Amino acid sequence: MNNAYLAKAKQVITDPQILSVVAAKRARQLAAGGRPMIKCDSNNLLDVALLEIGEGLLTYEFDEAVNSPEAAEPAPAEEAPEAGEKSSDMPSW
Numbered sequence: 787m788n789n790a791y792l793a794k795a796k797q798v799i800t801d802p803q804i805l806s807v808v809a810a811k812r813a814r815q816l817a818a819g820g821r822p823m824i825k826c827d828s829n830n831l832l833d834v835a836l837l838e839i840g841e842g843l844l845t846y847e848f849d850e851a852v853n854s855p856e857a858a859e860p861a862p863a864e865e866a867p868e869a870g871e872k873s874s875d876m877p878s879w
Contacts, residue, residue, distance in 0.1 A: 788833045794840030808846045809835040 799805040812835035816822060823843045826834045838844040 787830065788828055788836070791828075791833050791836040791840060795836040798839055798842060799846070804846065805839070808844065809839060812838060812844055 795805060795809065796802075799808060809832060812820075813831040816831040816834055822834050823838050824834070824841055826837050828834065835844070
């Protein structure tokens with residue numbers, strides 16, 4: 787990994803965890819046959835991804851539904867039948 791490319795990418799995406807995920811996903815795309823958006827001296831796909839990020843050609847966005855507090859709330863549980871009552875989904879033996 788080229789440290790100059792990494793430093794340039796860190797200026798664009800400052801969070802190291804997000805940077806590593808974005809760069810890794812882009813490197814996987816390149817490995818699967820994706821075309822690079824920039825000419826890079828290195829054959830290392832991670833270097834190409836970091837350079838694309840550093841040049842501002844590659845960005846990221848979060849899915850709001852995943853990060854919203856409403857998405858984190860569990861669904862309400864079904865009420866259990868009271869003693870002596872039969873549940874409709876229970877087989878009668």
